[in-house]
Amino acid sequence: MIIAKKKPIEEIIASLTGDKSVFIVGCGECATVTETGGEKEVAEMKAALEAAGKKVVGVDMVAAGCQELDLKRILRAHKEAAEETDAFLVLSCGAGTQAVREGTDKHVVPGTDSLFLGNIKRSGNYEEKCSLCGKCVLDDYGAICPVTRCAKGLLNGPCGGTNHGKCEVDPDKDCAWVLIYDQLKKEGRTDKLTRVHPPKDWNVVARPGRVAPVREELAKETAGAANSTAGAVKEVAGNKKP
Numbered sequence: 001m002i003i004a005k006k007k008p009i010e011e012i013i014a015s016l017t018g019d020k021s022v023f024i025v026g027c028g029e030c031a032t033v034t035e036t037g038g039e040k041e042v043a044e045m046k047a048a049l050e051a052a053g054k055k056v057v058g059v060d061m062v063a064a065g066c067q068e069l070d071l072k073r074i075l076r077a078h079k080e081a082a083e084e085t086d087a088f089l090v091l092s093c094g095a096g097t098q099a100v101r102e103g104t105d106k107h108v109v110p111g112t113d114s115l116f117l118g119n120i121k122r123s124g125n126y127e128e129k130c131s132l133c134g135k136c137v138l139d140d141y142g143a144i145c146p147v148t149r150c151a152k153g154l155l156n157g158p159c160g161g162t163n164h165g166k167c168e169v170d171p172d173k174d175c176a177w178v179l180i181y182d183q184l185k186k187e188g189r190t191d192k193l194t195r196v197h198p199p200k201d202w203n204v205v206a207r208p209g210r211v212a213p214v215r216e217e218l219a220k221e222t223a224g225a226a227n228s229t230a231g232a233v234k235e236v237a238g239n240k241k242p
């Protein structure tokens with residue numbers, strides 16, 4: 001789940017300076033759960049923009065803000081409003097805002113600040129446990145991620161500032177290394193802690209990430225092979241060009 005927070009209305013109004021009309025796009029997935037871009041927040045935003053003198057020419061919800069095909073369907077369904085509007089305000093994560101960018105040349109404005117990939121503890125209570133490093137090492141750490149949950153991302157033990165099990169950087173948070181040690185002890189696997197880990201190889205997460213199908217027959221055609229493998233699709237990692 002992408003965790004985001006609402007931008008202040010003053011910031012949104014400032015971004016919409018010069019735009020008389022606005023089309024609001026909400027998201028039926030993460031932004032609905034986090035109450036930053038669901039139907040209720042879209043309705044509230046419509047009222048706030050109208051109170052600020054903007055004309056709201058349309059609103060709609062995408063199943064998920066990051067689904068570019070669904071966004072294009074919505075823009076086609078609202079063709080007249082999409083042509084009339086000066087700007088789109090997107091109550092979704094940054095990926096959703098950029099999905100709208102793919103479907104229009106109009107002014108596109110984000111209505112939220114995207115924060116992190118979060119686990120849902122309960123409504124309104126989210127925790128970052130994975131920062132998508134591209135090479136998961138959880139097995140060495142009792143399935144508790146030091147890359148994300150240690151404030152310093154330490155891979156070879158605690159920093160020495162641990163205070164009664166809490167992190168010296170933020171005493172409201174558990175020290176990840178206390179959690180890791182306690183878990184490995186429960187499993188009888190503290191021997192894992194004797195291994196020295198090399199620095200993390202961040203090259204495996206070359207940005208922007210991409211996973212795309214590659215038709216094998218293209219490679220075979222290039223090589224002059226006679227029989228292409230029609231329809232064969234191969235998944236490749238994000239740092240390889242399709």
Ligand code: SF4
Nearest residue numbers: 130131133136137145
């Ligand atoms: S090591 Fe941590 S940041 Fe990397 S993939 Fe695993 S959980 Fe995510």
Ligand code: SF4
Nearest residue numbers: 150159167168175176
């Ligand atoms: S106190 Fe623990 S979690 Fe905080 S930075 Fe040090 S080792 Fe990491």
